[in-house]
Amino acid sequence: MELILTAKIKLLPNEEQKKQLIDTIKAIKLALNYTSKIAYYNNLVSSFNKLQKLVYNDLRKQFSLKSQMACNVCSVVASTYKSMKSNQENTLAIYKKSKFQYSYNRDYSFTKDGLVSIGTLNKRIKLAFITKGQEQYFDGSWNFGTATLIYKKGKFYLHIACKKEIEVNNNITNVIGIDLGMRFLATAIDSKSNHLFIRGNQVKQIRSKYIKLRKSLQAQGTKSAKRKLKTLSGRENRFMTNVNHCVSKALLNFAGENSLVVLEDLTNINLYASVQNKYRYLRMSWAFSQLKFFIEYKASMKNIKVITVDPKYTSQACPKCGFTHKNNRNYQTHTFTCCKCKYTSNDDRIGAINIRQKGIKYHNGITA
Ligand SMILES: [Zn+2]
Numbered sequence: 001m002e003l004i005l006t007a008k009i010k011l012l013p014n015e016e017q018k019k020q021l022i023d024t025i026k027a028i029k030l031a032l033n034y035t036s037k038i039a040y041y042n043n044l045v046s047s048f049n050k051l052q053k054l055v056y057n058d059l060r061k062q063f064s065l066k067s068q069m070a071c072n073v074c075s076v077v078a079s080t081y082k083s084m085k086s087n088q089e090n091t092l093a094i095y096k097k098s099k100f101q102y103s104y105n106r107d108y109s110f111t112k113d114g115l116v117s118i119g120t121l122n123k124r125i126k127l128a129f130i131t132k133g134q135e136q137y138f139d140g141s142w143n144f145g146t147a148t149l150i151y152k153k154g155k156f157y158l159h160i161a162c163k164k165e166i167e168v169n170n171n172i173t174n175v176i177g178i179d180l181g182m183r184f185l186a187t188a189i190d191s192k193s194n195h196l197f198i199r200g201n202q203v204k205q206i207r208s209k210y211i212k213l214r215k216s217l218q219a220q221g222t223k224s225a226k227r228k229l230k231t232l233s234g235r236e237n238r239f240m241t242n243v244n245h246c247v248s249k250a251l252l253n254f255a256g257e258n259s260l261v262v263l264e265d266l267t268n269i270n271l272y273a274s275v276q277n278k279y280r281y282l283r284m285s286w287a288f289s290q291l292k293f294f295i296e297y298k299a300s301m302k303n304i305k306v307i308t309v310d311p312k313y314t315s316q317a318c319p320k321c322g323f324t325h326k327n328n329r330n331y332q333t334h335t336f337t338c339c340k341c342k343y344t345s346n347d348d349r350i351g352a353i354n355i356r357q358k359g360i361k362y363h364n365g366i367t368a
Contacts, residue, residue, distance in 0.1 A: 007137035011156040012128040024120040025098040031063040032095040035077045046081035104144040133289030174259040177356020187348040240287045248294035262359025265308035314354040
């Protein structure tokens with residue numbers, strides 16, 4: 001079975017490279033909208049070959065696109081109109097953002113010295129990048145697919161589709177769904193409806209103490225305050241690392257051998273329009289990535305399989321009848337009451353149940 005996830009790396013361009021990336025993004029956006037108009041006014045062309053004949057030379061000359069980029073623009077626009085036609089829409093497609101699919105090896109690649117090489121208007125450029133929290137995708141077991149260049153609030157990211165063939169382990173006797181959060185660091189449920197709740201209060205308190213201390217030291221700004229800050233961050237890191245070791249150990253002991261552990265994939269959480277509070281905290285936190293890494297690492301030594309599923313709606317869907325609505329959940333009382341069938345439970349438990357169910361579907365080859 002093939003697993004496809006998105007690795008999100010942050011690029012670190014120098015000033016000259018920034019300009020090259022921005023110029024490329026702008027040119028592609030203009031080229032897309034130009035091509036879209038030509039396709040629209042030629043009776044909604046949705047064939048790549050026809051569209052390429054119509055615009056290829058213009059894209060090369062007017063927009064200074066390289067041959068590969070020009071073809072890519074044609075292919076994006078052709079597929080947009082193809083899907084519009086199948087939906088019986090006949091409006092002009094407008095591209096508000098640059099949409100360009102970089103193909104691995106052809107348009108981007110990784111160099112031996114740890115840089116990413118990307119095609120721009122003029123030439124290929126080599127950039128430094130950060131993989132924080134995404135290290136698993138660079139362990140050599142994943143195949144890189146198409147990538148998208150994202151420019152957001154002055155920063156550049158590359159979102160890379162990563163694929164891996166995974167073995168279907170038929171010996172799985174227990175499936176565990178794990179919901180990660182703040183009130184409970186983890187809530188887990190297994191195949192026999194056993195629960196494991198790991199309380200987060202104490203950790204939350206200690207972390208907020210660190211945050212307060214850090215803020216006051218930052219405000220002081222003196223040399224001695226800076227020294228203290230460094231010591232403090234070391235101490236906080238060690239504290240959270242210890243917590244993560246304990247939590248991952250407890251979760252895997254709960255799971256036992258020959259089990260399937262299902263976690264939330266929070267890689268794409270930024271793409272969702274509204275981000276729940278708990279994710280707002282988690283996605284910024286290196287501690288969450290570390291916990292996930294510990295779970296995966298320890299599981300690999302215990303014949304426990306770990307998969308991640310899309311967390312969307314896992315806190316809103318009723319596990320009994322499937323009715324999904326945000327009113328099902330009461331954040332104040334931490335209860336979940338289905339508006340349709342009245343099924344009631346603790347809200348953290350619901351997350352774990354839904355994650356578990358998604359994991360079972362995914363594992364059986366049904367897209368969750
Ligand atoms: Zn229900």
